[in-house]
Amino acid sequence: MSPRDEIERLLAAEARAGLDEAASEAASRFAERAAAEGAAEVAYAILDTPVGATSIAATPRGLISVGLPNRSLDDFLTELATRISPRIVEAPGKLDEARRELDEYFHGAREAFDLPLDWRLVPGGFYRKVLRATSHLPYGATLSYGDIAERAGNRRAHRAAGTALGANPIPIVVPCHRIVRSAGSPGNYGGGPELKRWLLTLEGALPAEGNGEDAPVSG
């Protein structure tokens, strides 16, 4: 090897010694600081839950999005980057309270959330009325699509209510899983019908076993 190549190789090797780990730690510190100072407009974290990895994101206004395990992180972040701001960092520290409350919920140790919410991903008007009404439903209670449409001001708009619930950006915390087609036939869910059953079972709204046949999945 010529000395010419050698000095170049040495520069590269020296520069990389212990580099990736140090850069990863420096980047984590940066992300937490950027979120704490508000320079980053969105902070996110990935939460391990009994049903899989769940992404959560918050802005200074509050929790803005929950990505259930069937949703890719890419898709979750792209929506936030496009609709809120590309200034997004992974800063679990900024989401300590939300992570704690969700963890307790998934382990049956919490029935209500005490988190400020950022509603900006929900269109105004009827959609927002539906999700706000849904956010007040108590643990373990269920309503039909017609019932929630009525609470939002228009009983006949049960299909629009279904669409609003299907586009709920903050599932679990805004408990759209509590809106069901009928007892024993919960219906569709953004996170998948199995997850809806799992959540209703956790809350005692469905019996733990032998709850009838699976309903055909539809909107």
Next chain:
Amino acid sequence: MSAVSAREPFQSFLDEHRSAVLAFLRAMVGPDDADDCFQETFMAALRKYDSLDGANPRAWVMTIARNKAIDHHRARARRPLPKAELPEAVAPAPPERNPELWEAVAELPEKQRAAVTLRFAADLRFREVAVAMETTEEAARRNVHEGLRKLRGHFPSEEVRS
């Protein structure tokens, strides 16, 4: 308040460039101060993320990093007081496998040091080195060439091999 663009999330940008930026800054300001400059570099990048549009992201962030390194040296020259410790943890121990090499790099004139480091430690192409240093590709090549020539003077091939 929606300066909406379809740009990728900042976290992806950070993940993609963090190692190269730290490698560059270690060589420019030394491992002890590299972390502070790293924090300042990405904070500045985050604040003006909108202006990245259309630019080469690697060269763009290196322009900021180089300016932070230059600011750092100026601040040091002006105020040789011991710097107050930041509350954050300090960067892990630097690579000490070949301190002579880093001493030799540190002795290079700033432009040569930046050019050599951008080219070989941060792995930029000459075209990107030129953009990062806000100069021509020819000048970037010349600075890399001159820097390397001086480093080779410090390191005859036998020593380098050891």
